Every structure is written in C-alpha cells, then in structure tokens.
Amino acid sequence: MKNSILYIYPIFLVLLLLLASASFACAAESKIEFKVEVSGSGKPIILIPGLISSGEVWNETVAALSDYQTHVFTMPGFAGVPAIMNEERYLTAFKQGIVGYIEYNKLSDVTLIGHSMGGFLSLWIAADSHPAIEKIIVVDALPFLAAAWNPQAQTGFNEASAQQYLNSFLEMDEEDEYAGRLMMARTMTADQAKWEMLAKWALDSDLRTEAWVVTEMMGIDLQNEVGNIQVPVLVMGAYQENPQFPAYTLERMEQIYSGQYQQVSDLQLKIAENSGHFIMYDKPEWMIEKMRTFLSKQNQ
Template identity: 30%
Template sequence: MKKYIILIIVFLFSALCLNVFGQTKHFPFEVLKTGNGNRSIIFIPGFASSGDVWNETKATFESDFTCYTLTMAGFAGRKAQPNASFENWKNGIANYIKENNIEKPILVGHSMGGGLALAIAADYPDLISKIVVVDAIPCLAALNDSTFISKENNDCSATVNQMTGMTNDQFYDMQKKTMPRLLADASKLDMVVDWSVKSDRTTFGQMYCDFFNIDLREKIEQIKCPALILLESYFINLKPAIEGQYKNLKTANFQYAATGLHFIMYDDTAWYMGQLNNFIKS
C-alpha cells in the first residue's frame, strides 16, 4: 500500500511540474489552423476585427495552403492579455512562425494587420516569402500631418481612459457611426460593429493610440520579399502621398480598388480575390 501511495505522490508531483514548467507558451493571439498544403499563409486581421474577416478569403486557398488565421488578444471577444503593443504583437507573430517551424509563410494583413505584416517582413526579412498589405500604409498619422514624428515613449493612458470611461451604449453608438465610413457593404456592418463592441476597451484604447504612433517609412527598406499593396478606391486621390510613404519599399506592387472602402475584401470582392490569386499562386 505504501508503495502505491509513493507512486501516486510521484505522479502528482510530475503532473504539477509539467503544468508549471511545461506549459504551452502564450502568444498574443488565437490561431485557427486549416488546410493542409505544403506552403503556408498567415492571415492577420485589422484593428478590433475577428479572424473571421478572412473566412471567404482563406476558403479559396485552403486546398493548396496551410492557413493560420489569427485573432489578436482582446479583440472581437478574445481574452485580453497585459502589455498589448504593436511591438509585442509583431514579435509574437514572428516567434510563432519560428517556434512552429512554419517555413517561409506568406503574410496577408488588413489595416493594422497590414502594418504588422510590413513590420515583420522588415525586422525578420528571411522569415517571410511574400506579403499582402490590404489597405494599410507605413505611417497613418503622417497622412494628415506631414511633420509627424513618432514619440519614443508614447503615453496612451488618456486614450485608454477615454475608451474605458464610455458606457456600453456610448461605445456602441461611436462604432455604429464610424463603421459606415470604412465599410460600404451594409450587410456586413452589424457583424463588424459587433467585433468592436466585444473587444476589450483597454486593449482597444492602447492599440488605437499605439498604432497611430507607428512609423515604418524608413524600416520598410529592409524588406526583401515581394509585396502586394492593395488600396481602397479613395486612395487613388492620394496616390503621391501614399506611394511616397512606400518609397523605400522597392518590391512594392500597388493596386487600387475600383470601388468600396477600407474593408476591400467585402466591398470589391471579385477584384480583391483576383489580385490575391495572381500574387499568391504565382
């Protein structure tokens, strides 16, 4: 009997050690892995969006590629994590690629996800084979302020306090008014608003502030891989400013949608899918 008690104690101690020391590393996102191709695509959604924004896109590629669809921590109902920042999320995605031995994936990022794709390809140029940037630019703040200089120690507490201080109704109303400026397809509006409403307010405020402080205009010079830059139709009016921001990205291929707003995958679907197919499958 004593022998069995000792065995049980040893088993429980081993289980405790495995639980404490052998835990799976936490990344700042959830991952949905689908498809079983030899090549891989990592889909990075935009600000406060769910990975579901890529559902129709990835369905086209799952027969030929292994797809990793991310939803960032704190967005669209996912559990928040401390220390959310653009830098931490960038490094988290790169570490996920390395630790899971994903060989030369293609990154497809929308909005802030496009910014993350640019930053990863710049800081880890040998890790990535191609990037697709869907309606994102290297420095969002500089589009309205040509003199913009990124702050070294950016204090986001005021933005966080503003977002967390709103009532649920106030926050919902803000998102309901904002989203039609970003999405023309009315059938998708409620879904996209719901992603924002379900997002953690602290993460929302922190990342909103942090992303507006990001300036990748110089950094993108380090990108080696081919880059497809898909831009909403309105940006054709700002072509010199947009492409001026990208002047250091020598591999850039610029394409402008004919119609629609920021969520190009919903507003100009046929054109968008044609561009992706030509670039990714080539």
C-alpha cells in the same frame, strides 16, 4: 476541417498540453495569447486582422485560398480573445508573438496577409528580413499612418494620448458606445450585412488594448525600414470619394501610398476604387484576383 487553437508563447519556455480539442502552450509569467485557426494544406499563409477585428474577417478569403494552409489569427484583446495583462507595448508584443509562432511551428515560405493593423505588423516583421517570410500582402495599411494627414507627425509613444483615447470610451454608456461603433462600421464598408458584426467585435474588445495599440502604431514610422524588405510586396489601398474631403482625390491617395512605400524595392500597388476600408467585403472578387495573381508569381 478547421482546428481552433489557442497559443500562448513564452519568451524562454514552451510547455505543450493537450486539453480536449484545444492545444495550449504556457509559461508562468511571460506570455502572448492568440486565437489561431489552421485549415487546409499547402504553402503557409498567415492572415492577420485589423484593430478590434476577429480573424473571421478572413473567412471568405480563406475559402478562396483553399489550396494553401491558412493560419488565421485573432489578436489578444480583440473580438473576445483575452487581453495581455500589464502590457505597455501591445503592438510590439503582437509582432514578437507572430514571429514566435512561425519559429515554434517551423514554418517556411510564409506569406503574411494583413489588413490595416495586420498589414502594418506584416511590414514590420518583413522589415527585419526574417528568413521564413516569402511574400507580403498588405490590405489598406501604411508604413506611417499618422503622416498621411500630418506630415509633421512625431514618432514615439504618447501615453497621454493613449489615456485620452481610452477615457473617451470609458465616458460612454453601453448604448452610446454601440451607436458609435455601428456608425464607424458604416463608414468602413458598404456591406450592410457586416455592420452589426463589426460593431460586436469592437464591443467585445478590450478598450485599453485598443487605445494603446492605436497610439503605439501612430508613433511608429516604418517608411525607411520597409526598404529592408527583401521579398515581393503587394499593397492594396482602398479609395472612396467623399464630398466632405474634396482634396482627398484618387490622385492624392495614390501620391500618399507611393510616397510612403517608395523604399520597397519589389512593390505592386493596386487601388480598389469605390471601396471602403474593408476591401474584402466591398471588392472581394477584385481582391482575391489580385492576391492569386501575386501568390502564383515566382520570386525572382
């Protein structure tokens, strides 16, 4: 049985209130708000979705990992969860909030599983060598995404770029935005049954949060920091041949991933061929098999 829980973590104080079937922890000003669904029992796994995605992206994964206790996040501002107000570094707040959740709930031997943005957050948290983290599973994410196509990419937050990203959506009417979101969904998975759902999650997300998170992530380079990770890391990358980009071969994709993760001391890199970005939809059996093998292996 799943329990849907809304957690708000203050920096200094947590007040726990019980209200109907939901639990709340709140403070007057400084807070981070998540939707978290907890199910099962066993060693804890925290599952973090990607940009403008709901935690529901992990539904099939959770069902396949029923012998673990799963904590499925939907991040603030995405897929209908209220956005953080007056924030300038959303991604940093997400990271701090996840760590706060782990510490508040006294979780140990935690595996972080993250897709895309969630994978980036998992790497960032693990790079701080938090003692509660036991393993990391990254689903189609890189330590420095911007450098994948621009080796000269600059670090740092570019507010003008974030505002430009935001304005590009604000200039659209609802119909145009829906069409664009649906088109993007079609490029990310071959599973037609998921397209409408992915588009709806995007439409239910806060545009400013999306724009600022994308820009912040593009300006953070973790390629050296991931060398601090002291736990095993499984990275699963998605590759799909695209005639429009003939230079982006499987070999080139493997070079990019191997290069960006070269500082990780205990790394397993697996490539899901003929898969879109949402590997959990395009290669579900393959993904679960790789996860289960990795999770069952004892740390050295």
